[in-house]
Amino acid sequence: xxxxxxxxxxxxxxxxxxxxxxxxxxxxxxxxxxxxxxxxxxxxxxxxxxxxxxxxxxxxxxxxxxxxxxxxxxxxxxxxxxxxxxxxxxxxxxxxxxxxxxxxxxxxxxxxxxxxxxxxxxxxxxxxxxxxxxxxxxxxxxxxxxxxxxxxxxxxxxxxxxxxxxxxxxxxxxxxxxxxxxxxxxxxxxxxxxxxxxxxxxxxxxxxxxxxxxxxxxxxxxxxxxxxxxxxxxxxxxxxxxxxxxxxxxxxxxxxxxxxxx
Amino acid sequence: xxxxxxxxxxxxxxxxxxxxxxxxxxxxxxxxxxxxxxxxxxxxxxxxxxxxxxxxxxxxxxxxxxxxxxxxxxxxxxxxxxxxxxxxxxxxxxxxxxxxxxxxxxxxxxxxxxxxxxxxxxxxxxxxxxxxxxxxxxxxxxxxxxxxxxxxxxxxxxxxxxxxxxxxxxxxxxxxxxxxxxxxxxxxxxxxxxxxxxxxxxxxxxxxxxxxxxxxxxxxxxxxxxxxxxxxxxxxxxxxxxxxxxxxxxxxxxxxxxxxxxxxxxxxxxxxxxxxxxxxxxxxxxxxxxxxxxxxxxxxx
Numbered sequence: 100x101x102x103x104x105x106x107x108x109x110x111x112x113x114x115x116x117x118x119x120x121x122x123x124x125x126x127x128x129x130x131x132x133x134x135x136x137x138x139x140x141x142x143x144x145x146x147x148x149x150x151x152x153x154x155x156x157x158x159x160x161x162x163x164x165x166x167x168x169x170x171x172x173x174x175x176x177x178x179x180x181x182x183x184x185x186x187x188x189x190x191x192x193x194x195x196x197x198x199x200x201x202x203x204x205x206x207x208x209x210x211x212x213x214x215x216x217x218x219x220x221x222x223x224x225x226x227x228x229x230x231x232x233x234x235x236x237x238x239x240x241x242x243x244x245x246x247x248x249x250x251x252x253x254x255x256x257x258x259x260x261x262x263x264x265x266x267x268x269x270x271x272x273x274x275x276x277x278x279x280x281x282x283x284x285x286x287x288x289x290x291x292x293x294x295x296x297x298x299x300x301x302x303x304x305x306x307x308x309x310x311x312x313x314x315x316x317x318x319x320x321x322x323x324x325x326x327x328x329x330x331x332x333x334x335x336x337x338x339x340x341x342x343x344x345x346x347x348x349x350x351x352x353x354x355x356x357x358x359x360x361x
Numbered sequence: 362x363x364x365x366x367x368x369x370x371x372x373x374x375x376x377x378x379x380x381x382x383x384x385x386x387x388x389x390x391x392x393x394x395x396x397x398x399x400x401x402x403x404x405x406x407x408x409x410x411x412x413x414x415x416x417x418x419x420x421x422x423x424x425x426x427x428x429x430x431x432x433x434x435x436x437x438x439x440x441x442x443x444x445x446x447x448x449x450x451x452x453x454x455x456x457x458x459x460x461x462x463x464x465x466x467x468x469x470x471x472x473x474x475x476x477x478x479x480x481x482x483x484x485x486x487x488x489x490x491x492x493x494x495x496x497x498x499x500x501x502x503x504x505x506x507x508x509x510x511x512x513x514x515x516x517x518x519x520x521x522x523x524x525x526x527x528x529x530x531x532x533x534x535x536x537x538x539x540x541x542x543x544x545x546x547x548x549x550x551x552x553x554x555x556x557x558x559x560x561x562x563x564x565x566x567x568x569x570x571x572x573x574x575x576x577x578x579x580x581x582x583x584x585x586x587x588x589x590x591x592x593x594x595x596x597x598x599x600x601x602x603x604x605x606x607x608x609x610x611x612x613x614x615x616x617x618x619x620x621x622x623x624x625x626x627x628x629x630x631x632x633x634x635x636x637x638x639x640x641x642x643x644x645x646x647x648x649x650x651x652x653x654x655x656x657x658x659x660x661x662x
Contacts, residue, residue, distance in 0.1 A: 225488075234485035237445050237557075238499045239474035245502075 155257030170272025192295035194273030208312035212345035223324025224334035258313025404453035415611035431608035478548030538569025
């Protein structure tokens with residue numbers, strides 16, 4: 100009995116593993132198809148602009164508000180810790196480095212995955228369920244070039260900008276708490292930040308992170324939509340998978356990138 | 362062996378003037394079309410282990426409107442997908458205007474599809490585009506025509522289906538029948554040589570159904586296109602099509618003209634035309650013995 104159940108467990112694990120490898124293979128082939136067909140999409144840049152509006156511009160509110168609050172919390176927590184060591188003046192540096200190196204790219208990507216990634220998956224999944232993708236293919240229009248690639252590139256291009264906006268709003272939030280509410284010196288706040296932040300190490304690396312996160316989230320979102328079962332339940336599951344897989348991928352990639360960058 | 366070009370001229374069709382249909386098919390007529398636009402030759406297809414089509418052969422002449430009828434899940438829509446190159450046969454060949462569809466590369470397949478229009482079961486309109494932009498979609502994608510000319514062409518297509526006044530509406534604002542007519546206008550936007558209709562009458566009220574049927578007939582005559590209509594609406598279809606093929610268990614089981622179908626004594630055709638619940642097509646899905654499943658053992662038969 101015990102042998103049989105452990106064998107079944109082993110078989111089930113193996114089955115899941117093989118399925119995961121198959122899916123990874125499909126993702127790679129799908130990514131190759133996107134790159135192959137991107138020329139046609141990028142030549143018709145208004146298609147990408149339209150998707151940048153839906154994926155990027157419409158995400159601005161959640162990014163701005165979240166960035167502001169994250170910065171305010173950093174200001175409060177940072178001050179209460181730093182003041183114990185008599186280093187409250189370094190609050191500007193702490194807020195900026197936390198945001199530029201980690202919190203900005205990671206949180207902006209998580210928010211982007213929740214707001215835009217899920218929307219992209221649902222949209223493409225519904226297009227599949229209602230035969231719109233089939234209709235396009237039968238009209239001799241490549242759905243990868245017309246539907247998938249513009250959304251992918253819109254995500255890749257939007258993400259660094261959204262992360263930068265998140266960082267700026269976070270720094271304003273930290274400034275508001277530290278300088279306006281707590282009463283730290285205005286000049287010290289900015290000069291500490293200026294001294295601590297390095298253009299290449301902190302800002303460029305943060306933007307590279309957000310670019311990688313943008314590509315990962317966009318790829319997951321368009322793939323899950325394209326791969327969704329053409330039913331209501333299938334689209335719903337695909338949308339959930341987009342958010343969960345994106346979140347885990349972002350965090351895993353963040354660890355790898357941080358290990359190499361800093 | 363028949364060459365593509367030869368087949369397109371119908372020469373091959375005459376050479377292979379033997380039985381067109383599978384051995385189990387009931388031929389209601391025996392005519393050899395000299396100018397086949399669509400030809401399926403011993404086509405088999407399966408989704409995984411589930412066999413859908415099993416050695417299907419049929420031939421549709423240029424300019425004819427053919428209906429493919431059969432029960433749900435009998436493989437009708439798969440036939441359309443094979444003709445449009447959305448799926449490839451496991452064995453056998455599908456020829457469209459002399460081209461072996463399975464052997465076309467992507468560019469060749471898309472070139473063939475530019476000469477083809479397809480009306481999907483529920484229209485498949487692009488929900489983010491207005492009626493006008495839906496109809497303009499294939500024109501914008503495949504022609505370099507200026508916007509003013511595309512606008513005029515779109516209005517002409519919409520006029521043909523009686524929906525010029527709905528040009529500015531979004532698909533969500535249309536009834537089922539209207540959506541189907543807009544999809545029809547979009548399908549004929551490039552004046553195709555081949556029209557494929559996938560269950561065009563499903564879910565329509567009698568007025569919309571009659572309108573769509575009349576439109577299909579009128580537009581097909583006007584375009585001179587070859588058309589394949591997958592449907593199980595027998596009585597409406599028989600009034601508009603030139604020939605009918607019946608599909609069951611993955612095979613063509615009967616075929617003929619609408620008149621031959623109406624007067625056929627074939628049990629399958631009669632069951633289908635008269636809408637009888639049981640006959641060659643069984644009402645019950647295969648299952649184990651009813652009594653034993655109810656736990657009644659051998660007490661009841």
